[in-house]
Amino acid sequence: MTEAAYTTKGLTKVYGEGRSAVHALRGVDLEIPAGEVIVLLGPSGSGKSTLLNIIGGLDRGTEGLVQFRDQRLDEMKDAELTRYRRNHVGFVFQFYNLMPSLTARENVELVTEIAADPMDPDEALALVGLKERTDHFPAQLSGGEQQRVAIARAIAKQPDVLFCDEPTGALDSQTGRSVLRVLADVNERLGSTVLMVTHAASQAQMADRVIHFADGDIREIVENRKKLAPEEIEW
Numbered sequence: 001m002t003e004a005a006y007t008t009k010g011l012t013k014v015y016g017e018g019r020s021a022v023h024a025l026r027g028v029d030l031e032i033p034a035g036e037v038i039v040l041l042g043p044s045g046s047g048k049s050t051l052l053n054i055i056g057g058l059d060r061g062t063e064g065l066v067q068f069r070d071q072r073l074d075e076m077k078d079a080e081l082t083r084y085r086r087n088h089v090g091f092v093f094q095f096y097n098l099m100p101s102l103t104a105r106e107n108v109e110l111v112t113e114i115a116a117d118p119m120d121p122d123e124a125l126a127l128v129g130l131k132e133r134t135d136h137f138p139a140q141l142s143g144g145e146q147q148r149v150a151i152a153r154a155i156a157k158q159p160d161v162l163f164c165d166e167p168t169g170a171l172d173s174q175t176g177r178s179v180l181r182v183l184a185d186v187n188e189r190l191g192s193t194v195l196m197v198t199h200a201a202s203q204a205q206m207a208d209r210v211i212h213f214a215d216g217d218i219r220e221i222v223e224n225r226k227k228l229a230p231e232e233i234e235w
């Protein structure tokens with residue numbers, strides 16, 4: 001087995017207190033190998049985004065160990081956690097969160113200006129097939145193109161891990177497939193571990209490993225023997 005990107009032990013997350021407490025994670029034990037494409041599937045409210053946000057350093061667990069390589073995220077001070085996010089992880093969300101008043105290139109530059117080892121913004125945009133659109137504003141781009149700018153922004157820092165929460169949720173099947181192709185390329189070319197939450201069960205076919213989540217814990221982890229290319233996925 002390859003090196004673990006993440007390890008969690010007994011990870012819990014409780015939102016709120018007392019009678020209104022929500023147990024979003026109930027003692028998750030998990031090992032995520034580096035360099036794989038991992039898909040997280042599960043019903044709405046089962047805790048997928050909560051898990052992603054905690055290992056992505058956007059939020060903290062209530063209890064339990066969370067480790068990235070040999071670093072304990074659960075023991076980091078806020079400034080260290082910010083540094084971890086800045087240097088190691090990229091995020092792609094369902095809604096692209098681009099700055100409307102900035103061009104595609106300027107949106108990517110927001111990240112490359114503060115990253116430790118960034119690629120050239122134009123190179124990141126070329127990787128997602130937007131070489132000709134670098135000076136366009138988000139409003140001049142289609143949904144799929146905007147999502148690709150968001151991916152370019154996330155990968156421009158050459159992250160070790162790319163977190164994607166419903167990255168194709170707002171896209172039609174053809175555009176969605178082209179976005180999945182970009183994610184597969186990032187995994188293959190940059191070697192980034194890709195962790196994707198999706199409601200589209202068919203997308204699990206492009207994963208090396210599928211984590212099935214239910215009621216705040218892992219129900220099953222299935223290794224994919226025959227991984228499909230995004231183009232082969234039935235939507």
Ligand SMILES: Nc1ncnc2c1ncn2[C@@H]1O[C@H](COP(=O)(O)OP(=O)(O)OP(=O)(O)O)[C@@H](O)[C@H]1O
Pocket residue numbers: 015016022023024042043044045046047048049050051
């Ligand atoms: N900030 C919050 N405050 C209180 N409860 C929350 C908060 N965020 C999430 N929850 C609750 O935690 C549980 C897990 O939510 P989470 O968003 O992780 O689920 P999910 O599997 O990603 O769902 P979906 O597929 O609908 O996005 C849900 O019951 C949700 O209502």
